[in-house]
Amino acid sequence: SRYVIDLNRPPDDTPMYPGASNTELCPTHFFNGDSLYVGATPDAAEIGRRRDTFWKPYHDALRAELDRVRAEFGYALLWDGHSIRSQIPWLFAGKLPDLNLGTANGTSCAQSLRMQLVAELQANPQFSHAADGRFKGGYITRKYGRPQENIHAAQMEMCQLLYMQEALPFDYLEDKVAAVQPLLKRLLQIMRAWKP
Numbered sequence: 001s002r003y004v005i006d007l008n009r010p011p012d013d014t015p016m017y018p019g020a021s022n023t024e025l026c027p028t029h030f031f032n033g034d035s036l037y038v039g040a041t042p043d044a045a046e047i048g049r050r051r052d053t054f055w056k057p058y059h060d061a062l063r064a065e066l067d068r069v070r071a072e073f074g075y076a077l078l079w080d081g082h083s084i085r086s087q088i089p090w091l092f093a094g095k096l097p098d099l100n101l102g103t104a105n106g107t108s109c110a111q112s113l114r115m116q117l118v119a120e121l122q123a124n125p126q127f128s129h130a131a132d133g134r135f136k137g138g139y140i141t142r143k144y145g146r147p148q149e150n151i152h153a154a155q156m157e158m159c160q161l162l163y164m165q166e167a168l169p170f171d172y173l174e175d176k177v178a179a180v181q182p183l184l185k186r187l188l189q190i191m192r193a194w195k196p
Contacts, residue, residue: 005025108144
């Protein structure tokens with residue numbers, strides 16, 4: 001659970017978006033701003049334990065898999081998928097676009113791949129979108145996306161309202177899912193078919 005540790009944050013907890021509200025490596029608040037803990041929050045020793053127990057093995061495995069794939073095929077592709085509430089006032093003003101593509105301002109993947117992904121989003125105006133807007137890609141996209149080393153990464157931050165109720169009882173909405181799945185599939189097909 002990201003409430004234990006956020007795998008998409010840097011190990012030293014450096015803010016991903018300087019000057020803006022940020023979430024932490026070991027979150028201390030829910031997305032609504034309420035405190036996650038009653039009493040003391042994790043101290044440095046507990047954060048270090050969680051980093052060593054959960055964060056480091058995940059990133060070691062991800063790095064090894066990217067290296068394996070690149071060795072086999074000459075390049076590797078990483079699609080980092082996330083979802084978030086469409087409105088979180090303490091993180092951003094207003095409502096997020098439905099689909100938020102992050103490529104670290106175009107540095108985590110080849111421009112030709114980014115352009116194809118953006119073109120597909122633009123071809124589907126029924127869903128609002130942004131490319132490298134409020135969400136430019138988290139630690140995973142920024143750390144592993146190295147086009148010059150033949151590893152290309154993109155993050156998709158999708159608003160939860162595209163597939164579920166964003167408030168209790170958090171129902172899964174089949175009709176919403178059916179509407180967005182074809183676009184998500186095409187984006188992944190573009191990623192899979194792309195070659196450097």
